[in-house]
Amino acid sequence: MARETTPHARGDAPPATAKDPAVASTGLAADRDEDALVAKTVTINRPRQTLYAFWRDFRNLPLFMENIESVTVMDGHRSHWKVKAPANTSVEWDSVIVEDIPGEVIEWRSVEKASVNNSGRIEFQDSTNGRGTWVSAVIAYDPPAGKVGQVIAKMFGREPKVQARRDLRRFKQLMETGEIANSDPPNAAPRGD
């Protein structure tokens, strides 16, 4: 039986995740020299305009991004980020939005001389299967203290690949349910001990 050929369609995966190096090197990482690249997509059962609007107000990011201590918005495009780093330290930098398409794309990057050279891009697409919005995040960064720092960060769960995956999960939970799940025992009936 002849195999059906599928017409080329744009998938939901960010190009950076592609196995083909020619594809993977397009987009955000292409014109940057960061060492590490993270790409992840989640499906969120909410309209993309709603998701875009919430994300676009960077002051909301610490609500679901565990390692961000604060984001101060300086003007329409510039913001100041304070982020937890391994070994109880923190790093700070200024970030500027370089692409902003309402309801579709937000891309930002650290300005020159940032302590951690980094950039991020988030895309919102209507899912083709009626499940809401595909939210794709690509984060590129120079790991603090290079490869060694990256390994140490991973040991403490702050490696950006792990962090991005969990942060997107928390974003989904917050957008769909209005709260973020945790497994701490509820204090419904505190014990005497």
Add this chain to the structure above:
Amino acid sequence: MRALTWQGKHDVRVETVPDPQIVNPRDAIIRITSTAICGSDLHLYDHVIPRMKSGDVLGHEFMGEVVEVGSGNSKLKVGQRVVVPFVIACGDCFFCQKQLYSCCDNSNPAEKQDV
């Protein structure tokens, strides 16, 4: 209230424990009239589940009467009889909206979904 508590491996006792309170606005408090013993209760009893602590209240498949409802819970009314399954589901994701509650996307904390 009276509750069956786990004290240690193969040691369970009915004791008086503090009454529950509404913590989350979507909470409800149910007065239990009967409860099942599930196969997974045996794992708790045998101390195969690592996070058990002395004093934990057992029972997760039960029925009873609604006695108090949180401000964010519009579905339950005081006095209703309810059956409660073990599933934890958000009610808002794609699967919950299709009443496929056991497939809920949001039951587990993000850091546990990696496992």
